[in-house]
Amino acid sequence: MKDNLLVMKDLQNKLPNLSILLSEPLSKHTFIKTGGNGDIFIKPKDIHELQTIVKYVHTNEIPLTVLGKGTNVIIKDTGIRGVIVSLEKFNHISVNGREIHSGSGANIIDVSRTALSFGLTGLEFACGIPGTVGGALIMNAGAYGGEISEVLISSTIINGSGEIITLREGEFQFGYRNSVFAKENYIIVDAVFRLEEGDPEAIKAKMDENTFLRESKQPLEYPSCGSVFKRPPNYFAGKLIQDSGLQGTRIGGAEVSTKHAGFIVNVDNATSSDYLKLIKHVQKTVKEKFGVDLETEVKIIGDE
Structure with a gap:
């Protein structure tokens, strides 16, 4: 793969006004505030810039990762290699x-x-x-x-x-x-x-009702990546986790929420590694107790 500085220069030659950051801390771009650095972080402002970037990385066989708000994602502590594109400017x-x-x-x-x-x-x-x-x-x-x-x-x-x-x-x-x-x-x-x-x-009444239900049931007071697991057939992930006695279980700074068992919250400067270890522990425990495989809904990305 091309050197990061060379990639940046190539893209700036093609798109002189493009915003590019090298070795950007991706913890700044995820809801759970974890994750390593991204090699080349770009915020294209329109479809022309985005298409030019995609064509360039495709031609040069450079890995490409696209981020939104980082609400349903865990980025590994090792970060992400290649080009990371944020679409936050596509907000019309x-x-x-x-x-x-x-x-x-x-x-x-x-x-x-x-x-x-x-x-x-x-x-x-x-x-x-x-x-x-x-x-x-x-x-x-x-x-x-x-x-x-x-x-x-x-x-x-x-x-x-x-x-x-x-x-x-x-x-x-x-x-x-x-x-x-x-x-x-x-x-x-x-x-x-x-x-x-x-x-x-x-x-408005329906939206107010939905907002009340969300605020009363979900642990919004802590950073989280939302529902960690998909709903398994004929079960509810949160109920299985709760019935496994896992609420309050903590690894590092990551904790199975005491408010809603389907959430893992960042209560004390958690790392992505803390999250991933706790996810595996929850999966293993639920499998042993109920014979059910919990599949992650949250997207786990990053360099091995």
Whole structure:
């Protein structure tokens, strides 16, 4: 692989105004405040810059990692090699009739609030999901009876070789916490949601209810990566962990939440290694007690 300084110079020659950071601490870009350094950290401001970066790394066989807000991710303490792209500048939100157009880096919470302000119903479930639109599409995010799959009608993506493609209904391959975006490692540029006209007071009441449920049940007072495990068939991950007596179990600064067993919280300067060791301990214990394999929902990335 090319030297990091040479990669930076190549990209700056192609894109003189591009923001590039070398050896960036990725703990600054994750909700759990852990993770090592990223070799080359870039924040493209538009689709032209993003496409140019993707084509360059593809041609030069440089590893590429895309980050949103880092809400559902654990980056290993060894960090990430190659190029890391943050899509936080892709944060536009606009409304056209019953459709909301959003950049992949926009907060899905902000999109749901925009829907409320225009009297559009269908995104109330997303009012408490802390991630970006891109992350919500990748994971087919859902809560309180709603899912992204119910409202998404199109999305612009860039594939691994740098081609810009628009996907439409019927092409998303949505499943439980899965999608074509995840399967193909597409880079999501934007999304279009189709909603229905509704009563603003009823929409707000539903959002207030969902917010209350979230705040009363989830350990929002500590950094966390959200629900750590997927829901196993016929079970609830949190209930299995709770019934295994694991709440309050701590490794280093990472702890199985005493408020919601499905969360692992950073209570005392945890490292990613603390998190990963605790995840393995939880999986092993639940398997021994109930014979159930817990699969991680959180995305674990980084150099071995």
